[in-house]
Amino acid sequence: MSNEYWFKTKDGSTLRLAVPVEEVPENLSVDIQSFNILKKGEICFFSGVKASDIKISSFFPARDYSFCQYSGFPSPEESKAFFKRVIDSQEPITFIMTGTDINKEYFIEKFSTVYKQGRGDLFFTIELKEAPKLTIEKSSLARKEKEDVLKRTSKKAESKTTKRPNTKNQRVHTVARNETLTSIAHRYYGKTGDYRKIFKANSLLIKNPNKIKVGWKLIIP
Known part of the structure; x- marks a missing residue:
């Protein structure tokens, strides 16, 4: 069974690629900080996992080819407009490749297109950067709120104790x-x-x- 390639926006709009993608390279990397210490040489430290990225190249067909996965697909101009709306919204988009574990939210980092003479097909390359979800545990949030209250209280107390008497008319x-x-x-x-x-x-x-x-x-x- 062939893989399907879906894009889904925050408002529920979807676009499915009509032409199968030849390859979907996914890059996973980590952030390594290195420092040069005198007489010790280079020392490296792990400082976190970077957001994954995906690069896809294919084309939006102008007519129904035998290798298209379905019929009734949007025109090249409609497909291009779909991705332009996503970029303008500054919101992430969900990319799904069925049959794999790729089902995540991504920001469109780059979207380039080119028309090739003769057929009217629109060739494109889209580069996606994973949009990781930030979560804050309730206990951590409560602890932070408590610390903020204590800081504000401490500042008020400090302000009262360090305030000099009014010297006006004295x-x-x-x-x-x-x-x-x-x-x-x-x-x-x-x-x-x-x-x-x-x-x-x-x-x-x-x-x-x-x-x-x-x-x-x-x-x-």
């Missing part, structure tokens, strides 16, 4: 030599005990109220 004092928080408090408030106000307003800068440095700019609330 005085700024530059620490001079031999000054202390108590002397600065006495200067602005008339009371040395009010140094706590300054210490609290500058808690991100001052870790020890007994140690301040010349040149620091302190907020005076």
Whole structure:
């Protein structure tokens, strides 16, 4: 029994090749990364399986030949328009070769045609690249969502703890030599005990109220 060659679009449209394909080469390959290490030479690492690809060459017949697999097939122009619509849609197409395990979704990577004088047949070459389906396990998705929530919560907490007090309409004092928080408090408030106000307003800068440095700019609330 001869193989049949079918193309099926996402919206359910189909096209079956009328002329049997002489050969359908399928290329399977892997991605190998290589690095040159000093005094060790080249080292290779397996980094994944590449998408498979298929290349088909045949022709869309202008009339019913004895070797055509069925009659009533679309004209060369209709067949060409079918593949052009698929390319324009940017959607994958399912290619099925009956009697084999080839039944996958592919992107049309290249589609070339040429008319040959005399018969009106349209010769074509179509190159397909497998469109692998990406799946995410529910557990992995839930874990990722949880991690995202924790990151957002952490950022909000960090933002609250690192936010400096609003300095608008507040005085700024530059620490001079031999000054202390108590002397600065006495200067602005008339009371040395009010140094706590300054210490609290500058808690991100001052870790020890007994140690301040010349040149620091302190907020005076």
